[in-house]
Amino acid sequence: MNRMVESAIVLVIVAVITLIGNSIGHNFGLLEALPGMAVLFGICLAGIAANRFVFSKLPPVLYIITFGMLVTLPGFPGSEQFAAWVSKVNFLALTTPILAYAGVGIGKDLDALKKTGWRIVVVSLFVMASTFVASAGIAHVVLKVLGEI
Structure with a gap:
């Protein structure tokens, strides 16, 4: 298909x-x-x-x-x-x-996920945290430029 x-x-x-x-x-x-x-x-x-x-x-x-x-x-x-x-x-x-x-x-x-082990948890936490911080930073800059804050 x-x-x-x-x-x-x-x-x-x-x-x-x-x-x-x-x-x-x-x-x-x-x-x-x-x-x-x-x-x-x-x-x-x-x-x-x-x-x-x-x-x-x-x-x-x-x-x-x-x-x-x-x-x-x-x-x-x-x-x-x-x-x-x-x-x-x-x-x-x-x-x-x-x-x-x-x-x-x-x-x-699931077998591939098991092979990655605990490292995937650490990587996931860093990725989520950095995505959140970057998104908040971009939003802050945009709102500042627009004069909303």
């Missing part, structure tokens, strides 16, 4: 699970969160397509993040509407199916 089709199927499954979780645990209904999920789906699909057809040496997440930032930049046509739609999709509802998928992926390579 084509990689794009497989990715689209996985994205549809994640979108459906997210919409169900969003409607159960949060104040937004299925139909209210549907436009935001469609925007997220489109951004992800565009990022995967760009990875496949433009420059495949970069990870798809780089394209997805870039497209997501572009469509929500002030001055981009429809950015306010996109941001309003996506704000109806709760972050925790979005992470649940993604983490479940990651868990299944790791579970398939």
Whole structure:
């Protein structure tokens, strides 16, 4: 099966699970969160397509993040509407199916995970801490430049 089709199927499954979780645990209904999920789906699909057809040496997440930032930049046509739609999709509802998928992926390579041993825990802690500090630093600089803080 084509990689794009497989990715689209996985994205549809994640979108459906997210919409169900969003409607159960949060104040937004299925139909209210549907436009935001469609925007997220489109951004992800565009990022995967760009990875496949433009420059495949970069990870798809780089394209997805870039497209997501572009469509929500002030001055981009429809950015306010996109941001309003996506704000109806709760972050925790979005992470649940993604983490479940990651868990299944790791579970398939349990022997490889066992071989890495305790070192993977140390590396993971450093990666998470440095990602958090870098994200906070970037956010601080951007908010300072915008005059928000």
